[in-house]
Structures are given as C-alpha cells and as structure tokens.
Amino acid sequence: xxxxxxxxxxxxxxxxxxxxxxxxLSAGVAMATVPAGTRRAMxxxxxxxxxxxxxxxxxxxxxxxxxxxxxxxxNFSIFGGSEEALTKMRGGFVVDVSHPCNSGMPRWVKxxxxxxxxxSRLSNWPDVIPELVDLPGNQADGGKIWxxxxxxGQTSVTYRTDxxxxxxxxxxxxxxxxxxxxxxGSLASGGDAWWxxxxxxxxxxxxxxxxxxxxxxxxxxxxxxxxxRVYTDDTTTLEQALSSGEMAAAMTWNSSxxxxxxxxxxxxxxxxKEGALTWVCGLMVHKDAPNLDRAYDxxxxxxxxxxxxxxxxxxxxxxxxxxxxxxxxxxxxANLGLSKNPADVLEAGHFQIPQSQEWxxxxxxxxxxxxxxx
Amino acid sequence: xxxxxxxxxxxxxxxxKGSRLGGLLHRNETLRGYLLMSPTMVIMTVGILVPFIILLxxxxxxxxxxxxxxxxxxxxxxxxxxxxxxxxxxSRSFWISGVAxxxxxxxxxxxxxxxxxxxxxxxxxxxxxxxxxxxxxxxLRVFAWKVILGxxxxxxxxxxxxxxxxxxxxxxxxxxxxxxxxxxxxxAAFAILPLYVSLEKIDKSLxxxxxxxxxxxxxxxxxxxxxxxxxxxxxxxxxxxxxTTGDYITPALLGGPDGAMxxxxxxxxFGAVNNWPMGATLxxxxxxxxxAIALVFLFVTRKAQEKIA
Amino acid sequence: MSxxxxxxxxxxxxxxxxxxxxxxxxxxxxxPMFSFNDSLYVRFxxxxxxxxxxxxxxxxxxxxxxLWNSIKVGVVVSLISTLLGVVAARAITRYxxxxxxxxxxxxxxxxxxxxxxxxxxxxxxxxxxxxxxxxYTVTVxxxxxxxxxxxxxxxxRFEGFDPSMEEASADLGENGWWTFWRVTFxxxxxxxxxxxxxxxxxxxxxxxxxxxxTGTDPxxxxxxxxxxxxxxxxxxxxxxxxxxxxxxxxxxFVAQRIGRVGLEDEL
Numbered sequence: 001x002x003x004x005x006x007x008x009x010x011x012x013x014x015x016x017x018x019x020x021x022x023x024x025l026s027a028g029v030a031m032a033t034v035p036a037g038t039r040r041a042m043x044x045x046x047x048x049x050x051x052x053x054x055x056x057x058x059x060x061x062x063x064x065x066x067x068x069x070x071x072x073x074x075n076f077s078i079f080g081g082s083e084e085a086l087t088k089m090r091g092g093f094v095v096d097v098s099h100p101c102n103s104g105m106p107r108w109v110k111x112x113x114x115x116x117x118x119x120s121r122l123s124n125w126p127d128v129i130p131e132l133v134d135l136p137g138n139q140a141d142g143g144k145i146w147x148x149x150x151x152x153g154q155t156s157v158t159y160r161t162d163x164x165x166x167x168x169x170x171x172x173x174x175x176x177x178x179x180x181x182x183x184x185g186s187l188a189s190g191g192d193a194w195w196x197x198x199x200x201x202x203x204x205x206x207x208x209x210x211x212x213x214x215x216x217x218x219x220x221x222x223x224x225x226x227x228x229r230v231y232t233d234d235t236t237t238l239e240q241a242l243s244s245g246e247m248a249a250a251m252t253w254n255s256s257x258x259x260x261x262x263x264x265x266x267x268x269x270x271x272x273k274e275g276a277l278t279w280v281c282g283l284m285v286h287k288d289a290p291n292l293d294r295a296y297d298x299x300x301x302x303x304x305x306x307x308x309x310x311x312x313x314x315x316x317x318x319x320x321x322x323x324x325x326x327x328x329x330x331x332x333x334a335n336l337g338l339s340k341n342p343a344d345v346l347e348a349g350h351f352q353i354p355q356s357q358e359w360x361x362x363x364x365x366x367x368x369x370x371x372x373x374x
Numbered sequence: 375x376x377x378x379x380x381x382x383x384x385x386x387x388x389x390x391k392g393s394r395l396g397g398l399l400h401r402n403e404t405l406r407g408y409l410l411m412s413p414t415m416v417i418m419t420v421g422i423l424v425p426f427i428i429l430l431x432x433x434x435x436x437x438x439x440x441x442x443x444x445x446x447x448x449x450x451x452x453x454x455x456x457x458x459x460x461x462x463x464x465s466r467s468f469w470i471s472g473v474a475x476x477x478x479x480x481x482x483x484x485x486x487x488x489x490x491x492x493x494x495x496x497x498x499x500x501x502x503x504x505x506x507x508x509x510x511x512x513x514l515r516v517f518a519w520k521v522i523l524g525x526x527x528x529x530x531x532x533x534x535x536x537x538x539x540x541x542x543x544x545x546x547x548x549x550x551x552x553x554x555x556x557x558x559x560x561x562a563a564f565a566i567l568p569l570y571v572s573l574e575k576i577d578k579s580l581x582x583x584x585x586x587x588x589x590x591x592x593x594x595x596x597x598x599x600x601x602x603x604x605x606x607x608x609x610x611x612x613x614x615x616x617x618t619t620g621d622y623i624t625p626a627l628l629g630g631p632d633g634a635m636x637x638x639x640x641x642x643x644f645g646a647v648n649n650w651p652m653g654a655t656l657x658x659x660x661x662x663x664x665x666a667i668a669l670v671f672l673f674v675t676r677k678a679q680e681k682i683a
Numbered sequence: 684m685s686x687x688x689x690x691x692x693x694x695x696x697x698x699x700x701x702x703x704x705x706x707x708x709x710x711x712x713x714x715p716m717f718s719f720n721d722s723l724y725v726r727f728x729x730x731x732x733x734x735x736x737x738x739x740x741x742x743x744x745x746x747x748x749x750l751w752n753s754i755k756v757g758v759v760v761s762l763i764s765t766l767l768g769v770v771a772a773r774a775i776t777r778y779x780x781x782x783x784x785x786x787x788x789x790x791x792x793x794x795x796x797x798x799x800x801x802x803x804x805x806x807x808x809x810x811x812x813x814x815x816x817x818x819y820t821v822t823v824x825x826x827x828x829x830x831x832x833x834x835x836x837x838x839x840r841f842e843g844f845d846p847s848m849e850e851a852s853a854d855l856g857e858n859g860w861w862t863f864w865r866v867t868f869x870x871x872x873x874x875x876x877x878x879x880x881x882x883x884x885x886x887x888x889x890x891x892x893x894x895x896x897t898g899t900d901p902x903x904x905x906x907x908x909x910x911x912x913x914x915x916x917x918x919x920x921x922x923x924x925x926x927x928x929x930x931x932x933x934x935x936f937v938a939q940r941i942g943r944v945g946l947e948d949e950l
Contacts, residue, residue, distance in 0.1 A: 050899040055909055058745060073744045077899050078909035084645040090440065091810045095899055111440055182544060189646065230548050230630045234911055243724055246525030246542070259915070263723060357439055364647045372634050374459040407778025411786060414771040414830065418790055421827040425804030432807055485703045488696045502939040503704060507711055509881070509935040511888035513904050514924050517911070518710040521717065521725050528713060531728070562707060613795060620797020623890065637799045644803060644895070654807065657800045664797075 049294035050075040052085060053099040054281075056235070056255065061310045066294075066301035074298050080233030081189035083364060089113055094288050096295035100147065101281040103191065103352035106137035107360065108284060109146050115287045116140035117148055121296045124303040127321045131343050132280050137354060147282035149320040150302050151311055152342055154269075154349055155192045156276035158242060158257040159249035161266045170270035172200040174249050176220075181227045185238045185250030188231040190367040195277050195352055196251060197221045202274075205353045214366065221370045231371050242267055254337065258316030269316070269337055278349035280342075282320070318342055433654040442651060450655035460639075460656070464663060467635040470550055470625075471618040474557035478565045479610050481558065486569035486606075487599075490576075501570065508563030516624050519556040523547045523628065548630025556624050561617075565610040572606025573599070601679070608675050616664050636660055711928060718921035725917070736922040746923060749906035753887050756818055756902060760825045761883035768833030768878055769871070773863075775834075776841040787834075794831045801827060802895035809896070816898035824892035829882040836881055836942055840874030877942025884934045888927070903927065 051058070051074045058076035060067065067073060077095060079085035082104045089098065090111060100108050108114060117140075119125045125148075132149035140146050157174050164174065175184050175196075187193050194217060198205065201220040203213045229247060232238060239256050241247040243265045250256075257269035270276075283302060289295045301307060308324025311317045316336045319325070325333065325340040339345050355363075434446040454460045489500045507515065522528040523546040530542035545551060576599060584594045622637030629635070636656065643653030717725050721733040740746055774780070775787060793801060802824065809820050848870070852862040868875075890904040897905050907923065910916040 052899075055911075058909070060744070075748065075899055076745055076909075077897075077901065081646055083648060087645055087648045091806070092813065092815050093898060094815055225631060228631060229544075236911055236917055240724055241525065244524075244526040246544070361437070361648055365649070368639070368642050368647055369459050371631055372459060372463060372639065373631065374462070403778050404780050407774045407780040407783075410770045410774035410778070411780070414767040414790065414834075415786065417767060417826060418830065421805070421823060422789075422792060422801070425801070425808040428808050428811055429800075429804040481703070484696060484699050488693070488700045492693050492696060498939075502936065504707065506932060506935055506939070507707055509884050509888070510711065510928050510931040511890065511904055511924075513888075513890040513908065514714060514928060515711060517924070518714050521713050522710055524725070527725075559707070559710060616795045617797050620799045622799055637797065640799055640803060644806065650807065653803060657803050660797070661800060 047291070047294075048072055048074050049096040049289075049291040049298045050077065051097045051099070051298050052077045052079065052089070052093075052095040054079065056315070057099065061314070062307045063298075063301050064306045065304050066297050069297060070294065074294070081191055083189070083191060083360060086111070089286070094290065095286055096289040096291050097298045098284050098286065099150070099281060100284055101191070101279050101352070102135050102147075103195075103279065103354050104360075105135065105147050105282070105284070106354040107357050109137060109140075110357070113287055114146060114284045115289070116142070116144035116146055117283075117285055117296075117299070118144055119148070122148070122300045122303060124300055124305075124321055127305075127323045128303060129320055129322050129342055131346075132282075132320050135280065147284050148299055148303065149280050149282040150299075151282075152278070152280040152318040152320070152346065153254040153316070154276040154278050154337060154345070155187070155196060155251060155253055156272060157249050157270040158238075158252040158260070158267050159270060160242060160245065160247075161268050163245055164248040169273040170268075171272045172196065172274050174270065174272075175251060176200065176224050176227065177249075178227065180248045182229050183246070183248045184224075184227050184229060185241055185247045186224070186228050186231050187238075187251050187253075188233045188371070190364045192253075192277065193221070193231075193251065194363050194367050195350070197224075199272075199274050199277060199350050205350050208353065209355055209359050214362070218366055218370060221367065225370055225373065254316035258314070258336065262314075271337065276349040278346045278351050280320075280346070312336065312338065318345065429654045430658060432651050433658045435651040435654075437649045437651055450652050451659070453652070454655060454659050460636075460659075463634065463636045463639055464660070466550075467619050467637070467660075468663070468667070470553055470633075470635060471557070471615050471621075474554045474561070474618055475611050475615040477554065478558045478561055478614055479569070479607060482562055482565035482610070483569055483603075483607070486566050486573055490570055490573035501567075504566050505563040508560075512560060513623060515560050516556055516627050519552070519559070520547065520627055523552050523555070547628060548633065550629065550633045552628040552630075553624050553633045553635075556628055557614075557618050557621065560624070561614045564613040568609035568613065569603065569606040572603045572609070576602045604675065604679060608672075611671070612668065616668065619664060620660060714921055714928060715925035718918065718925045720918070723915065723918060725921070736918040739919050740922050740926075743919065745901075745906060746919075749901050749903045752818055752900045753903040756822050756825060757883040757886040759822055760829050760886040761879045764826055764829040764833040764882045765837075765875055765878045767830060768837045769875060771830075771834050772837035772841045772871075773867070775838065790834055791831045793827050794835075798828070798891035799895075802892045805892070806895045816896055818898070818900050818902075820896040820898065821893050821902060824896045825886040825889055828889060828892055829885050832885060833878045833882050836878040837871065837874045840871040840942075873941045877938040880934050880938035881942070884931050884938070888931055 048070065053076065055078045058078060060073060063073050074096075077093075079088065082100050085098060085100070086104065086108060089095070090113065098108075098114075128149065132152060133145060135147070135149075138145050138147055157170070157172065159174060164180070166174075175186065177184070195205075195208070197217040197220045198208050198213065201213075201216045203216055207213050208217075229241070230237065235252065235256050238247070238250045238252055239260055242250055242256070243260055243263065252269075254269060257267055260267045283299045285292070285295050285299075303321050305321055305323045305327075308319035308321045309327050311319045312324060312328060312333075316338070318338050322340070325338075330340075333339055337345065431446075432442070433450060434448065436443045436445075436447060436449055485504065489497060489504070493500055520527075524530070525542050525544065525547060527547070529546060530539075533539045534542065580598055580602075581594060584598050589597060619635075620637045620640075621635065622641050625633045625635045625638050626641075629638075640653050640656045640660070643649045643656065716729075718736055719732050719734070720729050721735070722730040771790065775783060780786070805820070805824050805827070806816075809816065814820060848866050849862055852866045853859075888904060889902075890908065893902045893905050894908070901909065903923075907920055910920045
C-alpha cells in the first residue's frame with residue numbers, strides 16, 4: 001500500500017522530504033531483510049542432493065523414501081537428451097546424480113567426471129536385477145560399478161488405432177508411410193532417432209559405426225524428413241499431437257503410450273516386426289558430488305519398490321528392482337510390453353551398443369543437418 | 375543539456391574545500407563524469423567485451439574429442455562459407471526476421487499514428503496499454519501462440535465450430551508462418567514506441583500549412599507525415615530485425631523442421647552437437663552479417679531521405 | 684498540442700486501434716483461461732471449471748524453489764542495475780564527457796544484439812574461467828540485459844529535472860553528496876522505483892540468458908521450460924504461467940505509472 005500512497009503524493013507534488021525519507025527507510029529495511037530470509041531458504045535447498053535427469057523424473061512419486069528421510073525433494077535439473085547433458089556437465093555443471101543410458105555410459109565414464117558407486121551403501125541393491133548391471137563397460141575397480149540401472153524400456157512407434165490404417169504387421173515402415181505425410185512425429189535426439197533409422201535401414205547395431213552404415217542411415221533419415229510434422233525432445237508435444245489426431249503415429253518411449261491410454265486415447269505402442277529399440281538407463285554419481293551421502297539416498301530412492309511400482313504402472317517402463325514386478329500379473333506386464341525378466345524384452349529388440357565420442361558427434365552433426373533439411 | 379553543463383561549469387570552481395583529490399575531482403568535470411560512469415562501464419566491459427573477445431578467439435579453434443584444439447585456424451569459417459546449410463539457415467533467418475519486421479512496422483504504424491494524432495487525453499495510458507504485454511515473459515507469449523495456432527487450438531477449433539473449415543488448418547503450426555506471426559506479435563512494442571515518438575515530434579503546424587496549401591489527407595501524409603516519421607520507422611526496423619534474427623525459442627517451439635533458424639543451430643552447437651568453436655564461429659558470422667545489413671540499410675535510407683529532401 | 688488539426692475523430696483508425704489492442708492481448712489471455720480448464724490437454728471445447736491445477740501448484744516443492752531462485756536473482760539484479768543506472772544516468776546528464784554518445788551506445792547494445800549471442804559468449808567466458816554455472820552466473824547475465832533498461836528508464840528523469848535546484852543547494856553550502864541526497868535523489872525517486880520494478884520484472888521473466896547460464900537451481904522460466912516436456916504437469920504450468928503473467932502485468936503497470944509521473948507533459 002505504501003507504494004500506492006507515495007505514488008499518489010508524488011503525483012500531487014506533495015511528497016515531503018520527511019515522508020520520502022521515511023518511505024525510503026522502510027524500503028531499505030524491507031530490502032535488507034529480503035536477502036537475509038533468502039539466504040536461509042537457500043541454505044535449506046542447497047543441502048539437498050541435485051539430480052540431473054530427463055523431464056518427467058522430477059516428481060515426488062519417485063522420491064518417497066528420500067522425502068521421508070530428508071523432508072524435502074532433491075533439487076532437479078532437466079535435460080532433453082543425454083548428449084546435451086554430458087556437454088553441460090563438461091562445461092562445468094556439477095550435480096550429484098545424473099541419468100545416462102547404456103549406450104552413453106562408457107563415454108560418460110571416459111570423461112573422468114564420475115566416480116564409481118559403492119553398491120554396499122544401497123539398501124535396495126540386493127533386489128536389483130543382475131542382467132541390468134552386467135553391461136559392457138560398467139565394471140569399475142574394487143567391485144564397484146559406474147552406473148546403477150534404474151529404468152529400461154523401448155523406443156518404438158505409438159500410433160492411433162483409429163487413424164492409422166495398418167498394412168500388414170506393425171513395422172518401422174509406419175513412420176515412413178507417405179500416406180501420412182505431415183502426420184508423423186519423431187523424437188529429436190539422435191540418441192533415439194538415429195538408432196531407429198538403423199533398424200529401418202536394416203543396419204545391424206554392431207555395424208552402426210561403419211561409413212557404409214552412416215550413408216545408409218542418413219539416406220533413410222532424409223527420406224523420412226519431409227514426412228515429419230515435428231522433431232521434438234518434448235514428449236508432451238508428441239502426446240498432445242497424438243491425442244488430438246494431429247499425428248497418426250510418432251516415435252516415442254513407453255511412457256507416452258501408457259499415459260495416452262490412461263487418458264482414454266485409442267493408441268497402441270507398436271511391436272514392430274523388425275524389433276524395437278531397447279535401452280537401459282541408470283544413475284551415475286559426479287566425481288565432485290557436493291552431497292555424496294544424499295546422492296546415494298537419491299539412487300536408493302529411485303531403486304525402491306515404491307518408485308518401481310510407479311514407473312511400471314504410470315509410465316509403462318521397466319524397473320531395475322525385481323520386487324517391483326511382484327505387484328503386477330503377467331498379463332498386465334505383457335500389455336505394457338514388459339516382462340519380469342528384462343532379457344526377454346531387451347533381447348527381442350535391438351539393444352543399443354556404446355559408441356565412441358567421434359561417432360557420437362559425427363552422428364549428431366549429420367542428424368541435425370538432415371533435420372534442418374540438408 | 376548543453377545549458378546545464380555550461381552553467382554548472384561556471385558555478386563550480388567557487389565553494390568547496392575538501393581533500394586534494396576531492397578538489398581535483400570537483401574541478402575536473404570530465405573526470406568526475408568518467409568516475410561516475412566507471413562502475414557501469416566495468417560491468418558492461420566484463421559482461422560484453424571480454425566474453426566477445428573470448429568468443430572471437432574460440433571461433434578460430436576446433437573441436438577435438440572432449441576438448442578443444444587451440445591452434446588458430448580458419449577451418450570453421452571455411453566450413454560456414456562452403457557448406458550450403460549455414461548459408462541457407464542464415465538467409466532463412468534473415469527472411470523470417472525481415473518479413474516479421476516489415477509486418478510489425480506496417481501493423482504498428484497506424485496504431486502509433488492514432489495515438490500521436492487522434493488521442494488527446496490519457497496518452498500515457500495508451501502507451502502503457504500497448505507496451506504492457508511486451509514486459510511479460512517472452513517464453514510464455516511464444517507458448518501462448520502455440521496454444522492458439524495448434525491443431526486443435528483456438529483458431530482451428532473456432533473456425534471449425536463456425537463451419538468455415540472441415541479439417542484443422544495444419545500450416546498454422548510448425549511453419550515459418552507461425553514463427554513470423556509470433557515474432558510480429560511479440561515485438562510490437564519495439565515498433566510502437568519509436569514510431570510514436572517520431573510521429574509525436576512532428577510539428578502540427580506543418581500539417582496545417584499543407585492543408586492550407588490544398589493538400590488532401592493522402593498527399594499530406596505522403597509529403598509530410600511519412601518522411602518526417604522515417605527516423606522512427608528506421609529505429610523500429612532495427613530494434614526488431616536485429617534481435618529476432620538470433621531468436622531460437624520461437625522457431626524451436628513453433629517452427630517445425632522448416633522453420634529452424636540460425637539461432638537453433640548455434641544453440642545445438644553448444645548442446646547436442648557439442649562443437650563450441652563452431653557455435654562461436656556461427657555467432658560471430660551472424661554478428662558480422664547483422665552489422666553489414668544494418669549498414670546497408672542505413673546507407674540506403676539515408677540516400678532515400680536525401681532524395682526526398 | 685496547439686492546432687485545430689484533425690479534431691474530428693477518425694472512425695476507421697479508432698476501430699483499428701481497438702482490434703489492435705484485442706489482438707495484442709488475446710494470445711496471452713488464453714493461458715489463464717485454460718488454467719481453469721478441467722482437462723490435461725489444452726484444446727477446445729473447455730471441459731469445465733476447476734481450481735485443481737492451482738491447488739496442485741501449491742504442494743509442489745520445486746515450484747517454490749524455482750520461485751525463490753527467481754526472486755533472489757530478480758531482487759539482486761534490480762538493486763544493482765538500478766544503482767548502476769542511477770550513477771550512469773547522472774554522469775551522462777550532468778557532465779561533459781568526450782565520447783559520451785559512444786558510451787551510451789555501448790550501454791544500450793544489449794537491447795539490439797540477439798540474446799543468444801550474449802548467452803553463448805558469457806557461457807564461454809564462465810567455462811574458460813572455470814566458474815561453475817549457478818544463480819550467480821544467471822545474475823551476471825541478467826545484469827547485462829537489465830542495465831540498458833535501467834539507464835533508459837532513468838535518463839529522462841535526470842534530463843527532466845531543473846539543475847538550478849542543485850545549484851541553489853550548493854550555493855547554500857551543502858556538500859555534493861548532501862545535495863545529491865536531499866535535492867537530486869527525491870526528484871528522480873519515481874524513476875528509481877520504476878527502474879527497480881522494471882528490471883525485476885525483466886529478470887523474473889528472462890529466459891534466453893538463463894537457458895545458457897543456469898546451474899542446478901532453475902529460475903522459474905527455466906522450470907517451466909523443463910515442465911513443458913511433461914504432460915501431467917502441463918495444466919499446473921498453465922496455472923503457474925497465469926500467476927506469473929498477473930504479477931508481471933501488475934508490476935510493470937505500477938512501474939510505468941510511477942516512471943512517467945511528472946513526465947506527462949513530454950508525452
């Protein structure tokens with residue numbers, strides 16, 4: 001109210017010096033106290049571990065045990081693709097826990113920005129499915145590991161059963177179908193799209209680094225580009241477009257299909273005849289993690305059965321805790337495209353193979369140029 | 375202003391007996407001025423000049439694995455010159471910004487004209503009303519346009535319920551059109567203010583004189599109002615064209631594959647593509663192009679004005 | 684405003700002005716409208732009225748953290764940029780300095796240079812100096828963006844006031860600081876308040892610099908950007924955006940009113 005009063009008096013030219021000084025004094029006091037209060041609040045927030053992750057993982061449902069222990073959520077930062085995340089961290093961005101996937105993990109380790117994880121500090125570790133831990137490049141010295149697995153799933157085609165007219169089996173060809181020009185969508189990150197392109201082009205994952213593979217995949221991606229309405233890292237955009245009928249089919253992860261189905265939208269997460277792209281993502285700890293103890297609490301919280309149930313039920317992802325699956329019967333899991341035995345799903349599709357940094361940059365550069373129309 | 379400084383200079387040497395430094399400062403107007411300016415200038419130098427120099431240096435580096443190869447080379451500039459994608463993205467950015475600028479100035483001119491000549495009371499309210507949306511979050515305004523232009527957005531669902539269209543218009547979103555509309559809307563305030571100021575400055579007696587000499591409204595506008603408001607038009611064009619060429623939020627949210635601009639590519643170099651030196655090079659090239667275009671534009675308008683005068 | 688020139692109202696122009704204002708405001712007003720809509724997805728027809736999204740907002744810890752971050756940065760930025768703006772505006776209007784116009788142009792540069800270039804340049808600087816990204820780096824970025832606005836808001840204030848008052852004070856034997864404090868400052872006070880409110884709002888809403896310079900603590904716009912990827916959060920984001928829009932509008936409106944008090948004659 002002070003401001004308004006002063007405003008009035010200033011306008012009438014009546015503001016006396018004394019009134020002005022008084023106003024100034026109170027404004028000064030107000031401002032002096034704001035930073036003090038802020039500092040206190042900031043201290044509280046800074047004590048929490050920081051978690052650098054994909055959009056959608058920054059929610060209380062995944063941090064029930066953590067919140068019980070520390071009373072607050074961790075601090076979150078969000079990235080759109082794992083390469084973006086690595087670049088940011090190499091630029092000096094320090095967090096406690098980050099969320100890469102199996103294909104990037106060896107490269108992440110190589111940057112020297114991460115420390116091995118002592119699994120004995122995790123209460124949920126005994127329940128973690130061993131196949132998911134046993135990934136190439138995951139073993140560190142002293143029985144430690146670099147990345148604790150957390151979620152696993154597929155990248156495939158989500159399509160509208162009422163709008164997309166299937167010709168034969170479900171297939172990656174659906175995203176190259178000229179009948180639906182301008183009504184197809186794709187994830188923008190090469191970390192997904194390029195690999196799906198490899199499946200479509202018939203390039204085996206083991207050959208993906210060859211020059212020939214590059215040419216083949218690039219050709220396939222160029223062919224697809226005019227059909228795509230939008231490339232985006234933003235799953236909301238794809239989900240909204242599918243829900244409104246703006247898109248008939250799009251490349252998505254499990255969660256988009258599950259979320260849309262729970263909203264009553266007639267969609268299906270395809271099981272393409274060529275096989276879907278499969279991946280395991282997990283958690284790594286920064287070498288300079290400022291809150292190491294709480295970093296372990298973040299990981300433990302994510303590995304808990306509570307989080308697992310949410311991941312399976314609400315997002316349709318696989319979880320790394322074997323006990324999470326006990327809550328679901330085989331049929332429910334099959335409908336979600338999951339299984340208690342991850343190998344069933346991961347090996348049925350094309351599992352991503354880690355590549356060199358040179359490959360990664362070359363791939364991203366090529367894909368960005370293709371997306372821009374070149 | 376000039377008067378202020380003169381009278382001040384005259385009045386100055388008289389009172390005052392402070393420390394020697396104080397005395398010196400008091401006597402030397404210029405020094406005092408610079409001293410007062412210095413904190414601001416230090417911040418601006420640290421915040422603008424130094425980063426620019428580093429950016430310039432980095433543009434001559436190259437990427438090497440995880441780090442940079444710091445030997446100076448013009449490789450990046452050669453790539454920008456030879457690979458067609460960069461030229462195409464640049465010209466697309468200039469095209470989109472150019473159209474948006476022209477559209478904004480054309481649409482805002484009548485508005486500024488109206489307030490300058492036809493509003494006689496509460497002009498301040500009008501100015502505030504017209505510039506208010508500009509101060510609100512750019513991200514949110516762009517985001518709002520996504521809601522409007524969307525497939526089931528405001529325009530499409532409105533037109534469909536009126537029975538004017540059968541199926542939603544798809545070209546509204548994820549197109550250059552969407553980017554242009556959004557930019558024109560978002561930068562309207564930057565056009566209105568300079569236009570208004572230049573129109574308001576016009577001596578009304580000139581207009582009356584023209585009327586007395588028998589000019590109709592159109593001739594009067596063309597002979598007097600328009601030429602005299604040209605400085606405003608030029609300022610508005612600059613204020614919109616230059617910043618929008620580097621925009622990346624609008625194309626990222628609304629542009630779709632064909633609406634990507636150079637700003638998106640610069641941002642990618644610092645993100646997914648992970649080639650900082652290339653990003654630095656693209657930023658420098660963008661700056662150079664902007665400067666060149668600005669100079670040409672200034673030159674042409676000045677010539678044109680000379681001709682009119 | 685002497686003449687009799689065009690006293691007659693111009694109908695078509697009037698209609699144009701009204702349409703212009705409607706088009707200017709409508710896009711932004713759809714955000715609050717959908718924030719009360721009882722559906723996860725933003726589309727017509729509206730599904731019914733709900734306050735659920737605002738309620739959800741209330742319980743979301745990250746929103747409050749981000750809000751705090753934005754307020755902290757905004758307050759610091761508005762104080763520093765206004766202080767620097769005051770000294771700069773005073774120096775510019777009060778003293779004869781060679782190269783003054785070049786200095787002013789330099790300060791105003793951030794107004795016309797694409798934000799991405801500043802963001803990128805500062806990011807490169809920070810990373811070369813080994814400064815970790817944090818709210819401090821965002822603050823520096825915002826300072827660069829806000830300074831021109833502070834100076835632009837304060838300049839007319841300093842230009843507009845009558846130097847004879849200062850002279851009178853000096854003649855009465857008051858020293859320089861006392862004169863400034865007792866005479867000059869009260870006169871430019873409305874400008875100072877306006878500048879603080881405006882720079883706070885700019886910083887509060889700023890996205891481009893924050894995009895490149897944010898560390899682990901997101902500002903509110905950065906938080907929103909992150910949430911755009913996440914459908915269940917979408918309506919809450921709309922609710923949050925509506926609140927931000929409301930606050931921004933209110934602050935700027937007050938700032939503009941105060942900033943122009945006494946300058947009305949010039950308009």
